[in-house]
Amino acid sequence: MRAFAYWAGILVFGLVLGLGSAFLALRSGNSGDSISVGPWKASLGAGSMDADMYTRARVALFGLLALDKKETLYYTASTDDAGAPLSGDCTYIVEGRDLAARWWSVTPYGPDSYLLPNDAGIYSFSKTTVKREADGHYIVRVSADRQDGNWLPVKRGESFDMTARFYNPDASVYAAPANATLPSIVKEGCK
Amino acid sequence: MKRPILFILGVALVAGIVHVAAMRALPDIVMSRVMSKIGTDTKNAFVSPPLATAAARTIVRPSPDLAYSTCVLDLSKGPVRVTVPLTAPYTSVALYSARTDNYFVRKDRDAAGKDLDIIVVGPGAPSPANVPSGVDVVTAPTARGLVLVRRVVESPEAFPALDAIRHKATCAPYKG
Numbered sequence: 411m412r413a414f415a416y417w418a419g420i421l422v423f424g425l426v427l428g429l430g431s432a433f434l435a436l437r438s439g440n441s442g443d444s445i446s447v448g449p450w451k452a453s454l455g456a457g458s459m460d461a462d463m464y465t466r467a468r469v470a471l472f473g474l475l476a477l478d479k480k481e482t483l484y485y486t487a488s489t490d491d492a493g494a495p496l497s498g499d500c501t502y503i504v505e506g507r508d509l510a511a512r513w514w515s516v517t518p519y520g521p522d523s524y525l526l527p528n529d530a531g532i533y534s535f536s537k538t539t540v541k542r543e544a545d546g547h548y549i550v551r552v553s554a555d556r557q558d559g560n561w562l563p564v565k566r567g568e569s570f571d572m573t574a575r576f577y578n579p580d581a582s583v584y585a586a587p588a589n590a591t592l593p594s595i596v597k598e599g600c601k
Numbered sequence: 602m603k604r605p606i607l608f609i610l611g612v613a614l615v616a617g618i619v620h621v622a623a624m625r626a627l628p629d630i631v632m633s634r635v636m637s638k639i640g641t642d643t644k645n646a647f648v649s650p651p652l653a654t655a656a657a658r659t660i661v662r663p664s665p666d667l668a669y670s671t672c673v674l675d676l677s678k679g680p681v682r683v684t685v686p687l688t689a690p691y692t693s694v695a696l697y698s699a700r701t702d703n704y705f706v707r708k709d710r711d712a713a714g715k716d717l718d719i720i721v722v723g724p725g726a727p728s729p730a731n732v733p734s735g736v737d738v739v740t741a742p743t744a745r746g747l748v749l750v751r752r753v754v755e756s757p758e759a760f761p762a763l764d765a766i767r768h769k770a771t772c773a774p775y776k777g
Contacts, residue, residue: 416604416608419608419612420608420611420612420615421615423612423615423616424611424612424613424614424615424616424618424619425615425616425619427612427613427615427616427619427620428615428616428617428618428619428620428622428623429619429620429623431616431620432619432620432623432624435620435624463621463624463625464624466628466700466701466702467624467627467628469628469701470627470628470631470632470701471627471631474631474632474635474701475635475695475697475701475703475747475749476703477693477695477703477706477751478703478706481693481706481708512690512691512710513690513691513753513755515664515666517664517665517666519662522661523661523662524655524657524658524661524662524663525653525654525655525657525663525665526655527655527656528655531654531757533653533654533655533665533666534664534665534666536666536755538690538755538756538759539755539756573662575664575666577690577691577753578691578708578710
């Protein structure tokens with residue numbers, strides 16, 4: 411009986427320690443290769459084909475079926491330029507110029523990481539759908555209420571974040587992702 | 602008196618084995634789940650779901666501007682030919698192994714206006730005897746895997762024409 415407890419103890423402690431350390435190793439260390447441009451953050455590890463087991467496990471969990479950064483580069487903002495978390499109760503002005511890529515888009519996601527339901531069926535603005543001012547720059551209002559001009563709907567009462575995608579970024583961007591130019595996010599007002 | 606030391610060594614050994622085994626198994630488990638979600642009975646054939654909306658809940662952070670097509674590869678019974686017509690402004694064809702590695706990617710810019718046309722063979726399998734000219738042979742690191750085609754949809758109005766071209770893509774066993 412004591413021998414059984416001894417060996418079972420080894421197995422149980424070993425299992426708990428092994429799985430626990432695996433879990434901790436995956437949770438930490440995912441920020442090593444992340445960069446930011448204002449509120450926009452990019453994780454450069456996703457999708458690159460690195461052979462070590464930790465990288466591969468992390469890709470499986472956080473960047474499954476992603477592409478290399480020369481193909482697509484993703485930046486996500488969860489706050490405005492002032493650092494306040496993005497809220498569906500506020501209206502934001504997102505203003506900028508074309509992103510340096512063959513094609514680009516900006517998409518808001520809810521706290522569950524899925525697209526936000528809205529009656530207009532608008533889920534993003536992009537190089538080909540955004541309306542521009544005379545000088546070529548664009549102004550988009552992100553709000554739960556319908557807006558004149560470019561409108562990106564979000565959901566009242568829910569926080570959200572926005573992902574900017576660069577499809578085939580220009581060489582200057584993937585060579586130095588921290589120097590990329592992204593739109594500004596300024597709070598206009600809240601309800 | 603040696604028992605406590607043996608106990609600690611035993612625990613460390615088991616923990617080390619479990620740690621490495623869990624880490625190595627994870628990509629295969631995740632990929633296997635994704636492949637069975639996509640292609641329950643449809644191996645070696647393309648599936649082209651509609652554009653993602655708020656109702657899409659299979660994969661987190663879907664891109665609403667991308668039309669995806671997927672083909673679950675099973676190369677255990679021979680090579681598979683993948684032919685994909687490309688659309689502007691962006692199409693990429695990416696091949697992933699059963700361990701999540703992206704071992705092949707080609708985009709419309711590399712294809713110079715032609716269809717992407719490849720024959721995928723399993724690990725260690727010979728190249729087929731008759732390979733049509735202009736078709737590349739790609740050796741997969743695992744017999745199971747996934748082909749993922751991404752197409753940018755410029756606007757909702759552009760989708761019907763693109764969708765018609767998308768459905769012309771083929772993924773089928775190749776009898777050389």
